[in-house]
Amino acid sequence: MKPFPKTERRVVTVTIDESGDLVYLNTPENDIFMELGERITARASHVVPAAFWSRLAFKAIRYFVHDDSASASWCRAWRGPWMVDTTPTAGVVLEGRWMIRQDAIDAEIAFLNRWFLEGGVQ
Secondary structure, three states: OOOOHHHOOOOOOEEEOOOOOEEEOOOHHHHHHHHHOOOOOOOOOEEEEOOHHHHHHHHHHHHHOOOOOHHHHHHHOOOOOEEEEOOOOOOOEOOOOEOOHHHHHHHHHHHHHHHHHOOOOO
16 A cells, blocks of 8 residues: 555545545545546635626636636735635535635635535535
8 A cells, every 4th residue: 555645744535426426625635536536626715805896807818817827826825814605515605704814725625525524414
C-alpha cells in the first residue's frame, strides 16, 4: 500500500451512498481518492461578496477569467463581507457574513461536511 502523507494532519469527511459512491469535498487532502476510479466533480457552493454590486462584479469577472488568473486572485482578495451560497447542493445561503474570505470558506466547509454527513437534510 502507498502511504498518503497529506492525510496525517487533516480530517477528510467522506460519505458513501446506497450505491457505493463516495461523496466528499474536493480539497487537496482528498487526493487520496484520485486512484479509485472515475470522478464526477460538481460545484457544491460559492463564497461571494455579500454586497449586491460587489457580488455582481465578482461573478462577471469570474465568468470571463480562469480560476488561477491574476484577476481571479484579485477578486478573492477583496474586503468583506463575504457570504456562503450553498444553493447548488443544500439550497440555502448561510445566515452569517464574514469579513475575511477564508473565514467564510471555513464556515462553508464545516456546513457542507455536516450537511453531507446528515444525508443532505437541513
